[in-house]
Structure formats: structure tokens, C-alpha cells
Amino acid sequence: MTQSIVVQVGQCGNQVGCRFWDLALREHAHVNKKGIYDEALSSFFRNIDTRKNDGGASQITGGKISTLKARAVLVDMEEGVVNEILQGPLREVFDSTQLITDVSGSGNNWAVGHWTYGSAYRDQIVEQVRRAAEHCDCLQCFFLIHSMGGGTGSGLGTYVLKLLEEEFPEVYRIVTSVYPSAEDDVITSPYNSILAMRELTEHADCVLPVENQSLVDIVNKIRHMAHSGKGVSAIKKDCTVISSQGGVSGVEKPFDGMNNIVANLLLNITSSARFEGSLNMDLNEITMNLVPFPRLHYLVSSLTPLYTLADVNIPTRRLDQMFSDAFSKEHQLMRADPKHSLYLACALMVRGNVQVSDLRRNIERLKPTLPFVSWNQEGWKTGMCSVPPVGHTHALLALANNTCVRPTFMDLRERFGKLYRKKAHLHHYLQVEGMEQACFTEALSSLSSLIEEYSQLDATKGICMPDTSRLSIAT
């Protein structure tokens, strides 16, 4: 079995990360009733004998769970969030050697995060990651969690991404990036996002973009349904995707609901690599199947069931609804409409009590309604994991490489343009050592060409492309 390391950078990255660790523990506790340290647990946790005072070097490979330590590196350039974690119920899963903090923050400035803190903390970060990597016997993947709008997550986060590529070229880099809302209170967020986008396009194996606004909408809708009484019978509060119940953190904090959604995304995407199933889908299969061209690696994700929760006995219709929902606008973690854009590829990762015939029936049913690129008309990848999420009988995560990411990127570019034309706040960036005006223009042209690549593919939608004439051979 392989292992993964989570690198969480900045305030948002660390908050999402913590929800992930909490829910991961809940999930494993639910499956692993005997308290044995098994292969599934080992993918994200180490088992440490704390009685030996050797800095956690003595790992226990089999047997009972002693003390679990997260395979994580926590980076933030201010202390608030990380300190909160260290005082909270999750403190046990981290030790001080996994943390890298500063006191002054990046001031919402990508350049400060990327260049100033990047060069100052480079060695320390490499050292921490290397130590975490040494604890793995087969490190497969880094999960980087950060936000795009601020300074630390966006700037230092993408610096870390580059470092990971340099130091561990063989290990996959899957990045979860939280994109700012249009009404973001950080004025410079378009600058930060676009500077970060270039790094993501060049250095990540794949990016799971998540829009803040979509998370807000989903949380509001679930709360609304729960309170209005509509569908109360269908909602068991303790097992919605926004719920933390059953985790070790008792009190819910303001953003927990939103962060839990992202945490669930990460749990589902790794489920098939952790648990057994009749059709395994390992992490390295994600990029292989969903990334036809190296730069076009932005995957739109949707989680179902999201709003209603199934009972134990699911009629077929309800199961089919789960598949339909995965393609609706309301279930995307981005504000995007995949159904009316072009699919380059699509993966369905199901968990729980779903059979191959259910998958086949639904693919056949949905296929005619979804536009796929001419050369990938059958661009479906499926994975089946037998362990469902806590509180569910079944669940589905759909990952789509779809041209619907384009509007979000164009929107960002426009907001960037508004600031950049006036040269607003530019001097704050340019006074940082390592930062030049060219960084802005290059980042902008990188994004523009990405948008252009998606546009060109999108333009082929609906046009009937003739099959390429086949190779002729002498007979």
C-alpha cells in the first residue's frame, strides 16, 4: 500500500486540512472497529510508540493502534490557526516538528509569500517534507491544500509546489485550490490568484479547483432545508457532508461546514486507494485517465448525495438520482455548468453498495445528454470502493475535465485586468525581492493561453467531426 502526505499552507489550507484529519479519523474509526493499525490507516497516518522518547522515529508497523500521527506538514506565516490546532482536540495527531510558522503573515501579498518566505523557509520546508517522506515506505502522492486569494497559501503554497517537484519529481502532486469569491474582501486576490495559477498550470499533476462561493451556496442550501422543515425526514443532520459529528472536534466553528465539504472531497478521492473494492482506482490513475494534455489538468468535482441522504434501503430510482445529480450545476464544487460545456474526460468514483450494473446503466443513460470531445466519446473512468462514507450506504464523486472551468478563469482575468490597468497596489509587489513586472505579464499570458486551449476545444462542441482516415497498409 502506498502513502500520501498532506501539505497544508496558509490559513485556509490549514483549516481545511484540519477538517480532513478529523473526518479521516472518524472514517477509519468507523471502519476499523478492532483498533488495529492496518494498511488503510497507514496511507495517511503513522503509528508511533510514544513511550520511546526518540522523536517519533520508532514506528510500529502492525498490531494495535498506539498513537496516530498525521502524515502532514503544516505551514503558515502567522501563528493563529496553527496555534488553535495545537490547543484543540487534534493536537495529538501532530507534533511540533511538523509545523512551520512565522509571526507576521504575508499581508495578502503573493510576492511576500512566494519570494520572501519562500527563500527564507525553503530549507526548513524541504527538511520537514523529507522527514515525512522518510516515514513512508512507498510515497505516492502529495496533497497540497491552499487558497488562491491570500498571500501565504497562494504565494508560499505555490512555492512549496515547485519545491516538491524539484525534490520529489516521481511523486504525484494533487493540489486542492480554493478560489476566492467575486466579493472577496482581499483587494489583491485577483493578482494573487493569477500569479498562483501559472505555478499550478506548470507544476501540478492535477488541480481540484474549489470555489468559495459554491461552498457557501451548498452550506446555505443544506441549512435552509434542515431548518425549513422541507425534507427533514430525508436529512439526517449528523451525516451530511457539512457535518462534523462523530469527529473529535466538539464545537463547530464558522467555516467548518464549508471546509468539511472539501475534506469529504479528499476522503472520497483517496477512498479507493485506501480501502478495497471490486474495481480499484489508485491515485495515479486519476491523471492518467483525466489529463489528456499536460497543462489541461483542472478537474471539476461534484459530490453526491449532497442535499438529501438515503436510508438504508435505496430504491433504484434514488440511486440513479445520485448519478444524475453529479452532473447538475448545484452539485459542483465550482460555479460551473459541465452539462453545457465540453467534457474531455470524466471519472466516476463510487463508494458503498453499488454494483457494476448500476454504473453501466447510469453511464448509458447519461451519456447521450453529455457532450464529449470527438476523440473521447467514451471518456469514462470508473472506480468502485466497497467502503461507503460514514452515515451513507453509497456515495459518488465525479471528477470532470471539462471546458466549464473557463468562465471562472476568464472572470479572474477580468478582475485582474481592472486592477492591473490602474497599476493598483503593484508597488507592494514590485518592492519584494525576486518580483518583477514580467512575473505579472507572464502569469497573465500563461492564463490566457490556458483559456485559449480550453476555448479551442470548446468550439468543437456539437460539430460532427469525421473519423480520421485510418492507417492504410499494403495488402
Next chain:
Amino acid sequence: MSVVTVQLGQCGNQVGQEFFNVLCNDSSNAKDKHYKDCSHERFFREGPSQDLRARAVLIDMEPKVISQTIAKAVKSDKWRYGEKSHFCQKQGSGNNWANGFSVHGPKHEEVVQDLVRKEVEQCDRLTGILTMMSLAGGTGSGMGTYITQCLRDTYPHTSILNHVTWPYNTGEVIVQNYNSILTLSHLYQFSDAILVHENDAVHKICAQLMNIKHISFNDVNKVIAHHLGSTLQPVYSTSSSCYSRNPIGEFMSSLVNHPEYKLLSVRNIPQMSSTSLAYSVFHWPSLLKHLRQMLIANARMEEGIDWAVRARSVSISDKGRTTREPGFNKSLANLLILRGKDVSGAEIGGFKDPALYVPWLPVESAFSSWSSSVPFSGYEKSATLVSNSQSLLAPLNNMVGKAWNMFASRAYIHQYMKFAISEEDFLDSFTVLEQVISSYSQL
């Protein structure tokens, strides 16, 4: 005479486990002691406590499936795998044929060869090697191809039969057409025969004949295992009045009489759920009549056969021009295997009709039949037909067409180039398979 099976990748291991289950259940229930002994000697060896150990090697690049497979075998309580006859790594091939072929294959060649050699050394005589894998994934297809190539070098005189599982048309692996064409084109060069099971066809059998509502991969694999078992279990040879000794060798010589044609498909009759089986009576003439039409009309099961298709290669239209009979599946060779009650009385003349075959081969070398009076797997009478025919032409053509379309846009090629498979390698594979398509369509 024994057969060593090499199970590769998730699919290969899961199908393999069902295969040995079918073999073990069938032979343990058989009343004929010679049949039982012969089957056991062929596929199993004796373990330390006189239990049955499959003559098999399990290979995968990740551990989950292997441990599941081994555990399932132990749970059967009738047979198990050898203690040390498996090999797995921690990280799978990620659906990348190139990763399996160029990286994992060469890296683990020695260990795998060693495991196979140890199994081979435990056979009094080796009659053949059976490899099992899927075309779609990365380990089975890529590493399976590499390992077949190695086995060919090490065992130049042993027959190698590749069993491959052909992916569903849609929805397993997106790069499945690439992986499949790379596998098939390479296997074509050094395998003796490639026995194919299409998931789509088997899925339909599960739905329509076995009446399974929620079909799982287990159900699909069980049907494949049933087909393979009914093909490879012992048959009685009247000439030497004993159970035939060289199944894989005889299998090859019956079916592969020209190196251009190596793709084999299997049809089996009857197949039904065990509840209906208890209430059914079978007659040879009807079974064989259906089976013959299944062959002619290229149907995989006895339900929904097109009875209008006739065995004529050409028909003269009213304008005097010759046209091909639409829908007719022409054969190069067929092997009919009958098992059960009154086999000696079964009339098989219908399969010796020259109209079924190409004109350039005498019917005697195009058709062979085996039989055994021991009923197979609870079926009082059953017939299996293995064909080297045009049956796989359409799926192959379809697969190559889709892969070629994708290749024209160069999508996903960078993933293969990471592991030293170039555009030229792809072009070579396309060339090989276009040749195969052309040969089969000209039958």
C-alpha cells in the same frame, strides 16, 4: 501433464481465482476418478497436508487484490494458492501500459521468472502456460505483455495461451483503447493464441441467461471461469482410451493453423441460473443446433440469435454479382467440446459443413471435437465451441478506430512518453493490428 497459470493485475487475479474455483468444484464433484485425477494433476499440485494447491503464480503491482484473492481461495476450503507463489509491489501501474511494460516488467522480470520456474519444476511434465490478464489496465496489459515475452524466450517449446479480458465498450478506463492495442499488437508477435472474453458479451449473459439483477464483477468473472473450465477440463481421447494428456498443445494445433490468425472466442451452451437448471432437460440435437447458429450468426448466447443468417460466404444477387452473406461469421477453425450424458450419440455433422470455413483448408484440419461423458459443473449436457473466426473482427476494428481517433489528436500520448513509449511505437502497433483486421476480413 500440467498447466501453469500466471495471473496478472486486478482482472487477471480475480478471473484466475474464479477459474480455479470452477475447476476444483467441478472435479471434486465428478464421479469419474480418472477425470478427477487428471484434472487435479493438470491444474493443482499437492500441498504439505495433501490439500490442493493451484499451479498458479499471482502477480500484481499493488497488494490489495492479491491478498483478497488469496484469502478467497483459503475460504473456499477446497484449494489454495501456494504459500510463496505470489508477488506484489506497493504501487500499481496507474492504467498506464507503458509503466507496466517499460518499468515494472523489466524491473521484476527475474522474480516473476523465478516464481514461474518454481511452479514449472513441480510439474512432472509441462504442457503449457496460461496467462490471464485484462487489456485495459496497466499491470495486466503492460506487464503481462512483457512477461509473456520473457516466458516465450525461456520456454520456447511450450505453448503459451493468453487469456485476455476485453474491456467494456465504455466506462472502465479512458485510455483502454491505447492499452489494448499496445497489448494485442505485441502479444500477436509471440503468443500462440489469444483467447478473448468481452466484458460486454459476458455482462449480457449474466443479465439475460443467468437472470442476475445487480451484476457484479464476481458474476462476470464466474461466467468467464465457467467457459474456461469447460474448455480446459479433461476430455476423453478414444484413440488412446484415456484422458487426453496435452490439452494446451492439442488446443493450439486444432485452432491456430496459420500465424496470421490467433484471436479465439468461446461460446457455451446451455447457461442458466442454478434455480432454472434444476428444472431443465437438454437434448443434444437442440443444443448443437443452437450452438451452430450462434457461430454462424456470431451470437454469444442462445437468446436472440438471428436465425435468418445462413452459412454462405457468397451469394449471387439477381444482377449476377457476388456479395457476402450479411452477418455471416466465417471460421478458420473450430473446436467443439461436448461434456455429459450420451455424448457419443451427439450428431456433430453440422459443424463439418465446408460452407462454414475458408476454401483453402480441408474441413478435417479446420474442425476438431473433444468429448467427455463426465457432466461439467452440474450441467447434465453442455457444449463449448472455441472458434478462430471473424467474431472479433468488429470489436477489434472498433477499438483500433477509437484509438486512432484519439491518437490523431495526440491526446494522452505524453503519459506514455514518460515511460519510453513513443509515437512510433504506437504507429507500429496500429500497423500490426490493421494487418490483422485486413487478414480476418478477407477470410
